[in-house]
Amino acid sequence: MAALFRGSRNLLKRWNKNVDLALVSSRSMASKTQVGFVGLGNMGNPMAKNLLKHGYPIIATDVFPESCKELQELGAQILDSPADVADKADRIITMLPSSPNVVDVYTGPNGILKKVKKGSLLIDSSTIDPSVSKEMAAAAEKMGAVFMDAPVSGGVGAASSGNLTFMVGGAEEEFTAAKELLSCMGANVVYCGQVGTGQSAKICNNMLLAIGMIGTAETMNLGIRLGLDPKLLAKILNMSSGRCWSSDTYNPVPGVMEGVPSGNNYQGGFGTTLMAKDLGLAQNTATNTKTPVPLGSLAHQIYRMMCARGYAGKDFSSVFQFLREEEGQ
Amino acid sequence: MAALFRGSRNLLKRWNKNVDLALVSSRSMASKTQVGFVGLGNMGNPMAKNLLKHGYPIIATDVFPESCKELQELGAQILDSPADVADKADRIITMLPSSPNVVDVYTGPNGILKKVKKGSLLIDSSTIDPSVSKEMAAAAEKMGAVFMDAPVSGGVGAASSGNLTFMVGGAEEEFTAAKELLSCMGANVVYCGQVGTGQSAKICNNMLLAIGMIGTAETMNLGIRLGLDPKLLAKILNMSSGRCWSSDTYNPVPGVMEGVPSGNNYQGGFGTTLMAKDLGLAQNTATNTKTPVPLGSLAHQIYRMMCARGYAGKDFSSVFQFLREEEGQ
Amino acid sequence: MAALFRGSRNLLKRWNKNVDLALVSSRSMASKTQVGFVGLGNMGNPMAKNLLKHGYPIIATDVFPESCKELQELGAQILDSPADVADKADRIITMLPSSPNVVDVYTGPNGILKKVKKGSLLIDSSTIDPSVSKEMAAAAEKMGAVFMDAPVSGGVGAASSGNLTFMVGGAEEEFTAAKELLSCMGANVVYCGQVGTGQSAKICNNMLLAIGMIGTAETMNLGIRLGLDPKLLAKILNMSSGRCWSSDTYNPVPGVMEGVPSGNNYQGGFGTTLMAKDLGLAQNTATNTKTPVPLGSLAHQIYRMMCARGYAGKDFSSVFQFLREEEGQ
Amino acid sequence: MAALFRGSRNLLKRWNKNVDLALVSSRSMASKTQVGFVGLGNMGNPMAKNLLKHGYPIIATDVFPESCKELQELGAQILDSPADVADKADRIITMLPSSPNVVDVYTGPNGILKKVKKGSLLIDSSTIDPSVSKEMAAAAEKMGAVFMDAPVSGGVGAASSGNLTFMVGGAEEEFTAAKELLSCMGANVVYCGQVGTGQSAKICNNMLLAIGMIGTAETMNLGIRLGLDPKLLAKILNMSSGRCWSSDTYNPVPGVMEGVPSGNNYQGGFGTTLMAKDLGLAQNTATNTKTPVPLGSLAHQIYRMMCARGYAGKDFSSVFQFLREEEGQ
Missing domain, CATH: 3.40.50.720 (NAD(P)-binding Rossmann-like Domain)
Known part of the structure; x- marks a missing residue:
């Protein structure tokens, strides 16, 4: 009918x-x-x-x-x-x-x-x-x-x-x-x-996703260096205003969650190259519409640098690994 | 007992x-x-x-x-x-x-x-x-x-x-x-x-909060300029991987949510100056521990610029307003 | 002949x-x-x-x-x-x-x-x-x-x-x-x-120019707040490794040099809108060639924000003015 | 006398x-x-x-x-x-x-x-x-x-x-x-x-130096990918407004200049760790004086990431190498 x-x-x-x-x-x-x-x-x-x-x-x-x-x-x-x-x-x-x-x-x-x-x-x-x-x-x-x-x-x-x-x-x-x-x-x-808004919504989501993921990675890394237990820190963030999908559903720190790429050496998941591509699209649309996207733009650059440093094939949550290394190691 | x-x-x-x-x-x-x-x-x-x-x-x-x-x-x-x-x-x-x-x-x-x-x-x-x-x-x-x-x-x-x-x-x-x-x-x-970890947890949360808020603001702004309805975009983000506290609980775009500072000309809430202060603390601890915090660092700079541009007393979600103005207006 | x-x-x-x-x-x-x-x-x-x-x-x-x-x-x-x-x-x-x-x-x-x-x-x-x-x-x-x-x-x-x-x-x-x-x-x-390299050279130059200008503006501003005389600081930079065209030929701080837009309320010169346009071109070529340009990208975002904050028609050295305001003024 | x-x-x-x-x-x-x-x-x-x-x-x-x-x-x-x-x-x-x-x-x-x-x-x-x-x-x-x-x-x-x-x-x-x-x-x-201004001048110079160096590295890298000969590009920049100490005196691209660390696998010179330290000082003074230093801040983060990625002991011009790798290599 x-x-x-x-x-x-x-x-x-x-x-x-x-x-x-x-x-x-x-x-x-x-x-x-x-x-x-x-x-x-x-x-x-x-x-x-x-x-x-x-x-x-x-x-x-x-x-x-x-x-x-x-x-x-x-x-x-x-x-x-x-x-x-x-x-x-x-x-x-x-x-x-x-x-x-x-x-x-x-x-x-x-x-x-x-x-x-x-x-x-x-x-x-x-x-x-x-x-x-x-x-x-x-x-x-x-x-x-x-x-x-x-x-x-x-x-x-x-x-x-x-x-x-x-x-x-x-x-x-x-x-x-x-x-x-x-x-x-x-x-x-x-x-x-109208036509194109499906793409726009997708691009917007992935830009915010990338920002949330890098933000979660650097925050978890900072907390760990300041002496916090990573599981406890994730729990605190997730009950507070720092909460985001990357902290509560796809945490980038190995050992914090089960069943996510961070627990499997960043295999599988959503590749860094693909994220870099989507951020490139976000950047293009932002440039064309003269929209300032400072964090989205920096996220793009970081995933681009990661591609250049050997992370192209890893899940995009591997940004935690990219950022965490101790000096001199 | x-x-x-x-x-x-x-x-x-x-x-x-x-x-x-x-x-x-x-x-x-x-x-x-x-x-x-x-x-x-x-x-x-x-x-x-x-x-x-x-x-x-x-x-x-x-x-x-x-x-x-x-x-x-x-x-x-x-x-x-x-x-x-x-x-x-x-x-x-x-x-x-x-x-x-x-x-x-x-x-x-x-x-x-x-x-x-x-x-x-x-x-x-x-x-x-x-x-x-x-x-x-x-x-x-x-x-x-x-x-x-x-x-x-x-x-x-x-x-x-x-x-x-x-x-x-x-x-x-x-x-x-x-x-x-x-x-x-x-x-x-x-x-x-141990002593200091309370501060560390607080600082970590607020750094990720700032990143999520600016990210939400620029993403919403980009989506709007690409022709998306802000309420619809917020709904899509909140059912997707872009979701974060700033998008689903404290949305910075006027009219998307009730009872948040964005609906009240960014009065009340958590002032931009206070956020800038907390991001300064995050920056100091990151510098001292040699931890890279690229987005946290840029978030700090953005809230610092906002303080310099007249947003010191507004809620920190006013970063949407800071970023949204059309050229020439 | x-x-x-x-x-x-x-x-x-x-x-x-x-x-x-x-x-x-x-x-x-x-x-x-x-x-x-x-x-x-x-x-x-x-x-x-x-x-x-x-x-x-x-x-x-x-x-x-x-x-x-x-x-x-x-x-x-x-x-x-x-x-x-x-x-x-x-x-x-x-x-x-x-x-x-x-x-x-x-x-x-x-x-x-x-x-x-x-x-x-x-x-x-x-x-x-x-x-x-x-x-x-x-x-x-x-x-x-x-x-x-x-x-x-x-x-x-x-x-x-x-x-x-x-x-x-x-x-x-x-x-x-x-x-x-x-x-x-x-x-x-x-x-x-070959064809296109003229544009590429132009775009590269202007990207580095923008980076140098913003860098000079924030450096001069920082030095002034730390108690240095701006003319003296410019002199020191210009005899040292911080030297660049924006510090020694087109200094963005009013009073440091004669005959440049900073001495004339940032009238004339090379408009912020035009710089934002060129940085957009640089960003596009970088995205297309998968080249990381972290500072160029942030420079683009800053000039984009300036356009949104009323600086569209001023010379691009007005970034000093954009960054310098004291909190609460 | x-x-x-x-x-x-x-x-x-x-x-x-x-x-x-x-x-x-x-x-x-x-x-x-x-x-x-x-x-x-x-x-x-x-x-x-x-x-x-x-x-x-x-x-x-x-x-x-x-x-x-x-x-x-x-x-x-x-x-x-x-x-x-x-x-x-x-x-x-x-x-x-x-x-x-x-x-x-x-x-x-x-x-x-x-x-x-x-x-x-x-x-x-x-x-x-x-x-x-x-x-x-x-x-x-x-x-x-x-x-x-x-x-x-x-x-x-x-x-x-x-x-x-x-x-x-x-x-x-x-x-x-x-x-x-x-x-x-x-x-x-x-x-x-007055006391402290010697340090302030030093810190300011090195912050602008770091910005100029990273800017030069990413600009040269972009130009090369766009098909420009690096020596020619350096020559064009150095006769134009993109000119800076890092482009004309200490070029980070191997083969462009003689007698600089880029020609010697980035041995000697001014180590990335030391630059990261100076940028940390610049960041601290900027945070304390509430001065926005967006590019200086990002430069700090980039040198910090380099330290974490094995560049600690190389000359700071090795940022060119850090940024240049092709995806998949």
Whole structure:
């Protein structure tokens, strides 16, 4: 019922926009028809699997053919290019490493927009510059398609268990259609506003996360040097105004918490390189909007220095290790 | 019973230290005998009142005689100097603005240590450099007295309602005696370790608090400029890894939360000057222990610049206002 | 003779590139034929005048027609668009505020490249992102034209007196041709390397300049508060290892030097907004190349905060004023 | 003649201060009588030798007796303690590692002030907190002696060749007497103002030096990554407004200059640990005077991090190496 109703709402909207009616209704009313998926990396792979589990036939592609094998064995159809996917599916999800990949997958010579069907819904879950999301949305609109940005919070584990959080930007009347798919892959699907705001929300969160993590690391380190027991200090912070996610859920000091990367030599988790990348995006958007972000900017520099000092592959909480060494050791 | 037991534990400890036995037992067994209080400012005044309410006779002093009036009317005895207080009371609480005041009140010509009784318990609730706490403890020990540092978390409101948190450093065997008094003034009394660790915990918390607050302010500002609704952004951060006390309990953006200084033009709360002072203490301890605190250091500089730009008297969450202005406005 | 020789060198180069020979030689051998000029703002206007003085007929355009009046009265021919200029002149200089303007002037619907002649020499003296310079060079090359970046050091005064420094990036064999024109407007013309390196050199210099200026301001301020006479402190720094251009040539403390903006309430000079813009470019290039620039990044944030606090229009040495205020004043 | 004249000036001054006249004139008129020297480390040793070369008999001491051997062989008299030195010499120079050493050497149980003669001139060339210099001066004044701070600029090489720069704080009327000795060890002796201002000038210079060095390192690194030749970039900076001592005299990039530590794997020169120490002093004085020093503060943190990452013993220009590594290397 809801799908039908949404269908008719879309119908009215499309009418006003003079978009081909038949195509739109065909997309929106056939909710378990095939879904395209471009980008089957560490994140994309488990995300696509969760769509399969929910009964959606998958048509996928990736630049590395070997990435497609597992999904193919599970029944997904593998095609050669994003353009081919767009030729078959009118709902497509993309999950790519960075802005240039997104630009290429959408607007490149074999890109989605080369063969996109009118009325298609294109959802990009990559974390990229919001201004690129806006460009892709404009390019899609010219082809009669709808582009939404829907970056995720949560790592490979959350992708596998279907517990990602999606932050979604784009036309509000398309949100229900997007949510139908995204809720197969995530526990939370939050509408953030116009195109690009999903990215903006993601970038803002990760900037504050980085600040909180470095702040927690240097605070714990200072407390330890001043003679405080690290577990006790964490307990005090967590019942006080210094509390943050990095102190109470993901503490960077080995031995303070169980089940976090600090307890496992900073293996796994969210890599320093990825954090540096997200902070670069935050810095770019701040520079473009002339917004002062003094701590975010310094956090960016610190993660950049860490990448240069051999921490690129470690979890981002390894900033504690980066800062803690005693002089002369 | 508990007091008696504690008394006998102390008795044994004192015996080993060859301290006069009679004096110690006289202090610890007479738990509702008079308590000295030095420093009746915005914080000290309501703290002393809470001790009065709990039935402790108060003997107090302050450099500003007018600060003593209210307490005198409530029945406290007012004396001329800390030395005079120490002559009458063997349990004394001090609540002073900064390190030099503490040094003067304890070791100055009319200071507590001039007339302190053997076995006295001296509790300093000022926020000062932990190295000064250690100096005071050493000086007190020479006179046969016990010094503990017990700085507070919580402002004037918490002081009035008896809901402060005390972070206590000093000999563990004296903690019960200290807690007896401190629990009249606070909801939480946490033992942190040897002398100075109370200060260290306080300073660590406030450094991380400052980092979280500035980080929240710049993140919210960036998100708003990127087109996000501030309430929505706060909601997203608070369900994600960017969450911290400053985002979920004390949000610095006007209109996001009720009952916080950002909703009242940054009146009340915890002043920028006080935060700058605490960050100065954090910086000093970090410099002395050769601990890198890059974000804490920059936070210090930002609050210092704010003091110079007219924000000294505003709540420390006004850093949002400091950062948000549009160019040319 | 030199021009002829250069012409024949170019000839060989062009031959290899299969470019139309006749056009190239016609451009390079007729050195006092007309020169196009796009962008007659505060800088472009005196620069174009200096070309006129050196006997070059000028064909110019600007989005603001009134900017063209003065030059027109001096004999320049004013056209409607950059495309029209490119239709008449095969050597064109552009001087524009920022990257989007450059993109528009070169590649827009009425842009230079719409009507550029084969073999034309296009010199952009705007300060922009080096990656945009590279894009423009690639676009020009497709049209058979040569693009060079040649940003300037020096302000309106140096532009008027012909004392600018040009930092030039582009094909080395074109440098002599570029220098012929640029040396009419500047005292120094430095070849920096391939396209974009002129911008890179400019950006690097201004980043270090900003760091040196803020560093000088905070050092002078600290010294003054510690009781040092500012003139004496400047003298000591300038004979020691703290010496830099901002301390010895452009001191930010009023009264230390004559003839600099600090002596004139920070009027004139190089505006804080412009410095913030250049630091934004430095930040962007650093982020893109994953280069840590901790002080450059913080300098950017400080100038950004200054813009937000009312310093946008003052000389960038006003950072001394921004930092110096006493608490409570 | 000059010495006599100065003697009579001092005479008048002392008269006004009611200080014992005979003692003063005996000190000041016998200029080649013995000079005390406390602290014969890497710096103190060559400094004392230069005094010997100029004909001053030396009475010296050091906590490490082996440090005294070389000087003893050259004819110096070695005593057991600073107090013993003060008992024999009325002009004493001290050169010690840090504030606590200075406090101990002056006010400790075997300190100078235990046996100092009235009218003695005590010159401390250590680099310490100016507030400690003031304390020492006050303590010396109580004993009828004069204390001046005279920290040096220049390393072991300058100490050996007698080319140090002395920045002198203290009573102006004593400056000539101090200069008589200091000019045997240094090429420049600059009077800075009241006690402590020598330290202040030294600290200010080194803070700006650190800022300039890190700024130069990150600027050069950025330029290199943007494709500029390092020698060319240095040349451009040095003829432009980015110029500073670190770019034109002590460039941190290997291969740009001869005869600097960057050309010798950052051996020798001014160690990162020492720079971190001086920046700690700058931070302390800034915190105490509530002066914002954002770049100085970040420079401090960066040198602190370098100490923790294995750069403690390298020249401070190794910050270029610290920042330059490519990701993944």
